[in-house]
Amino acid sequence: MTKHRDDAMGDLAQLARAIAESPYDAVVAVSPENVRYAGDVHIDTQRRIRDRLAFIVWPKHGNPVFLVCEMEATYVRANSWITDVRTYQEFVEDPMVVLAAILRELKVDAGHVAVETAYLAAKYHDELRRQCPKLAVSAAEPLFARVRMFKTPREKAQIIHAFHATEKAFLHAFSTVKIGEPERAVAVRLAEAILAGGADLISANHCNAGANTSFPHMAPSDYRVQAGDIVKGDSGGLFKQYLSNVGRTAKVGKPSAEDLSIWQKLREVHHKVIDECRVGKTGRELFELAKSTQQKLGLPFTYSHNGHSIGLSGHEHPIINPHEDIPYALGMLTTVETRVRIPGKVGYHMEDIIEIADGAPVWHAKHFPNEELLVIE
Numbered sequence: 319m320t321k322h323r324d325d326a327m328g329d330l331a332q333l334a335r336a337i338a339e340s341p342y343d344a345v346v347a348v349s350p351e352n353v354r355y356a357g358d359v360h361i362d363t364q365r366r367i368r369d370r371l372a373f374i375v376w377p378k379h380g381n382p383v384f385l386v387c388e389m390e391a392t393y394v395r396a397n398s399w400i401t402d403v404r405t406y407q408e409f410v411e412d413p414m415v416v417l418a419a420i421l422r423e424l425k426v427d428a429g430h431v432a433v434e435t436a437y438l439a440a441k442y443h444d445e446l447r448r449q450c451p452k453l454a455v456s457a458a459e460p461l462f463a464r465v466r467m468f469k470t471p472r473e474k475a476q477i478i479h480a481f482h483a484t485e486k487a488f489l490h491a492f493s494t495v496k497i498g499e500p501e502r503a504v505a506v507r508l509a510e511a512i513l514a515g516g517a518d519l520i521s522a523n524h525c526n527a528g529a530n531t532s533f534p535h536m537a538p539s540d541y542r543v544q545a546g547d548i549v550k551g552d553s554g555g556l557f558k559q560y561l562s563n564v565g566r567t568a569k570v571g572k573p574s575a576e577d578l579s580i581w582q583k584l585r586e587v588h589h590k591v592i593d594e595c596r597v598g599k600t601g602r603e604l605f606e607l608a609k610s611t612q613q614k615l616g617l618p619f620t621y622s623h624n625g626h627s628i629g630l631s632g633h634e635h636p637i638i639n640p641h642e643d644i645p646y647a648l649g650m651l652t653t654v655e656t657r658v659r660i661p662g663k664v665g666y667h668m669e670d671i672i673e674i675a676d677g678a679p680v681w682h683a684k685h686f687p688n689e690e691l692l693v694i695e
Contacts, residue, residue, distance in 0.1 A: 321399040326358035343429035349437040351630040359398040418449030432458035480562035483515030489686040505538035517555025531665035565669030568692035595679040601642025
């Protein structure tokens with residue numbers, strides 16, 4: 319069955335318009351995320367083997383050209399809507415030499431081309447300069463980010479499905495915690511449940527107990543869960559390359575007065591920020607709200623962000639940080655990530671996916687809202 323551009327998960331019509339309206343003669347996707355988005359095909363080895371490069375050269379006038387390692391060409395031809403697929407032979411041909419030949423064929427080698435300069439290693443960038451000395455290069459990342467921050471209905475459904483599957487996995491893993499088991503066992507159970515929920519891979523699995531919860535991204539260890547411990551996770555999976563990112567917290571045994579006080583204050587911050595995830599608001603405004611509210615409640619706030627959009631990348635724009643002035647609009651999603659960490663003692667974490675709607679935001683927590691601390695008996 320022949321694929322067409324309109325069959326893609328992403329909004330490729332909008333990407334084509336963005337390129338046509340840009341100052342660039344062509345735009346080159348290089349990263350696994352933007353190659354996946356523009357070509358609507360995921361090349362697994364591109365993510366795992368950094369020098370196995372793939373490119374999509376999308377000219378302002380004309381059809382895109384897909385350049386891949388020869389061994390991946392059959393798969394790409396079978397699964398991408400792009401019909402012009404070129405190849406290079408790994409370890410024999412320099413992919414930048416082949417890319418430069420395509421730019422010359424398209425007559426843009428002396429023009430203005432946007433390339434993902436933040437992804438492309440310096441040695442490849444230098445080789446492109448040697449091959450095309452008259453080429454003016456700009457960063458392509460802002461153009462892709464502007465397009466990808468608006469999710470299509472299919473993307474939105476995939477991301478929300480991934481969130482719900484991860485929520486269910488957290489509820490299963492945390493509800494079955496046993497005193498004396500290693501926190502690594504809890505993390506394994508969580509990962510297995512995320513995979514059973516439809517994930518292709520685990521993208522992150524920071525699942526800890528006791529004082530280890532005071533670290534933001536500690537790998538699960540052999541520490542054994544004790545009565546009175548907080549159990550915390552910040553984990554997710556890749557669902558058709560779209561990520562989930564969920565934070566949840568539980569208590570082994572009856573919560574202390576301090577646990578309940580901290581959790582109630584964090585939930586107040588969480589609710590206030592989520593309620594302001596509305597059309598026209600900015601990440602800068604939400605960040606300042608989170609920071610000021612949390613500090614007024616007597617909890618430390620030492621963070622550089624308080625949430626982010628999500629999709630093919632873990633952190634997409636708009637980001638809830640003190641520098642983000644992109645206004646939220648219909649079609650956007652964001653996480654809201656509320657947490658506190660007391661070094662060497664304990665940490666509490668919650669993270670949810672929020673949809674920017676016409677009016678009040680849609681909070682998609684459903685299977686494990688974590689409104690109250692989950693008590694593990």
